[in-house]
Amino acid sequence: MTTAPPSRSTRFRRRATAGLAALLLPLAALVGLATPAEAAGPTATYTRTSDWGTGFEGRWTVTNAGTTSVSSWTVEWDFPSGTAVTSGWDADITGSGTHWTAKNKSWNGTLAPGASVSFGFNGTGPGAPTGCKLNGVSCDGGPVVPGDNPPSAPGTPTANGITNTALTLNWTAATDDKGIKNYDVFRGSTKIATVTGTSYADSGLTAGTAYTYSVKARDTADQVGATSGSLTVSTTGGGGGGNKVKLGYFTNWGTYDRNYHVKNLVTSGTAAKITHINYAFGNVQNGQCTIGDAEADHNRAYTAAQSVDGVADTWDAGALRGNFNQLRKLKQQFPHIKVLWSFGGWTWSGGFPQAVANPTAFANSCYNLVEDPRWADVFDGIDLDWEYPNSCGLSCDTSGPAAFKNMMQAMRAKFGANNLVTAAITADASSGGKIDATDYAGAAQYIDWYNVMTYDFFGAFNADGPTAPHSALTTYSGIPQQGFTSDEAITKLKSKGVPATKLNLGIGFYGRGWTGVTQAAPGGSATGPAPGTYEPGIEDYKVLKTSCPSTGTIAGTAYAKCGSNWWSYDTPSTIAGKMTYVKNQGLGGAFFWEFSGDTTNGELATAISTGLQ
Structure with a gap:
């Protein structure tokens, strides 16, 4: 809720410093x-x-x-x-x-x-x-x-x-x-x-x-x-959560149709409220880390008006351009921010099985790319987003439960103690599910933290429903699948021996929705995905907050029914509750997917920052 601006009657006095x-x-x-x-x-x-x-x-x-x-x-x-x-x-x-x-x-x-x-x-x-x-x-x-x-x-x-x-x-x-x-x-x-x-x-x-x-x-x-x-x-530290991880994903493709650029992190006020950025994505091909989008990553020339510091990119030989140069400029203005290069993701995880067949060679290739002299100062480490080791995502992997641990061990050995080594991992806590398929606890000794993807539990990929919150914090009566909540994922990972301080809770800056829904409460049937700006069944928070305002909450997440469409998404209020959970559980912090879903003044990033103070 927006409060009214304060009274204009207040007057301030300032000491005069010179004569006229x-x-x-x-x-x-x-x-x-x-x-x-x-x-x-x-x-x-x-x-x-x-x-x-x-x-x-x-x-x-x-x-x-x-x-x-x-x-x-x-x-x-x-x-x-x-x-x-x-x-x-x-x-x-x-x-x-x-x-x-x-x-x-x-x-x-x-x-x-x-x-x-x-x-x-x-x-x-x-x-x-x-x-x-x-x-x-x-x-x-x-x-x-x-x-x-x-x-x-x-x-x-x-x-x-x-x-x-x-x-x-x-x-x-x-x-x-x-x-x-x-x-x-x-x-x-x-x-x-x-x-x-x-x-x-x-x-x-x-x-x-x-x-x-x-x-x-x-x-x-x-x-x-x-x-x-x-x-x-x-400054570092801070009581009760000031030293928590506050990490957001920045996507290279978001600079195209979404028109979201590094400068938006400054104009929205978000840059002052985060601690880390995961730059997504680099590819995994032929057993190696490779560039994801050369044009967006390091070749596109930004004008002075588009640039973080108001200085246009140049075409001088050896000059860095694109998102990498903008991230360099962002770090000069906000030196508390650390940037990691994230590899894989839903679309590009198919290269991991070949890569982990020789984890040392894979780690060497990643290190050589991240530490390329052209942009070595931009990045503070590497993030691996394998969806999913020894299980199925867009494709299936049968590398075995030790493959992920071996990969992370090789990464730590190559990147050393002065670089961050992290991973985005599943939140499937169902019995025999994706968490059980991989030795995440064994790999934890080699990583700085896990970004637990506690979202996308439910959505219109099940076209008929039932409607359910895609980022439920806790379970509730009638939930379609046990083990598909944030709390169950965190609890299972801790029970396997992953330290709480190495777990970051995930927040989606978007909603998932169905159409053909007649029931306002969760659990209704549907006929397919609700229309979305870029993809059916998915919409940014910045759109949903006005096009389909929240009408209720379930399991710590908001939901809304507008006409025949039904959406679930997080709001500043539900994020505040989730940040309380992060602190009560002693977790390392929170992360979110991804910056461009937020409002122009960074409402959701502000809620995370405020909640972790």
Whole structure:
């Protein structure tokens, strides 16, 4: 449920940092008074005062600390793509693309010395303002020196040495025609330090918390330059779940018809709320790991507007492009994120039986591809998605119960302790089912975690029904198949000796549905799959939340009947319940399939992140 935005009556006070004196004088007088720099101008400060999930309230405060009245004011700023003003008050706010301009009303343009005025707005999107100007000059009140250009923007900060309470920022130097004096470091909209070098160690932070940093340079005349790009980074740890795995799958084919790109992880706010990405999929062919889609993976050229950092890909010899380059840029902005290359999946699992006949050679081929010098820095390990060892998926395997363990042992031996080695595994806990067919417990000693695919239990692949939740958390009276629930899968894996901390619960960012249904409650008959945007019987959450809103819950999962269609899917509310289960069971975390099913503001990813704090 969306709550109403907070009252607009709240006002904030900001400390003035400089006077206004020379700003209103004619140019000749300005030149005459320069000694060598002009007096600082008024200031404008920004605060994101509240956020209610689908929107936020922002507020600017303009302060005149000078000795001469200001007769009017204009504040300008840029928002990243995906963030916008929807309504405002106490100023006339207009937008052109990503650039926004606010001009005073007729009754609040004059500011006496020492006076402040605030205006506010409602907006959508996760972004913060950059490039702020007040009456044409820097919003922080820096001086203006005729004939002396202000500094350039420093490079976007990076972070290392990240702990529960501290981290170190680094950035590339700004340039200036007269020389750089120092740098102002900002955490959010607050200046936390001024340093002479290009690094800063921040401390006293809260574990498991996301922080956003930016940097501005000052030249020898104390002029302030443009703001660097922003970096959002999360500290490690956190009580009750802040150190849990929060992993999402990014599909290479999603960049085509779905038009979902790495940049969407930033504009949706999701990048700050996850810990890991599984890039899907690489193929398994002729006993080797191979490229899945060369065009999407590393060849497609992204324009500046499509790119994570606003810089277009190049066709220079040896230049990396495509999703791999975008993931590289994403990690530069969000260095807490680890990326794994996932191989196999439903369609490409048929190559595993040949590959595991020589697990050492298979591991060597995978390592050589993942650690290819062109993109070795992009990936932090490998994920194997074999559907299913010693059992049947799209095809059947008879390699034996030890084949999977042998494969994972070879992978760990080759990738070593400094790379992640993980696997997506079945959640079929039925007696004699897929979990029983393979030695998952024996393989667990070689892996960092299992992504247990606790979804797709039921769906219109059984065209006649009965209708049932495809991602049931617990069993219930009338469930079509015992052993087809998340809890039964987790319980069985733990009983076989797989540590709880190596198990991640799976969440589907989509629903499964039938048509020809007359019964609203689960258990009804059907005539076939409900229509879906890309595939019959399947639809994204972002579509279902409005086209077929939830009408009830069963076994910890939502369901809905709209006309003759019946759908089951997870909502932010049911995800909250599942995240409580993750913490109560001591699991390693949660993962989801896949990013593009979420809303543009990342409702489901937010629910996972919030639930695991």
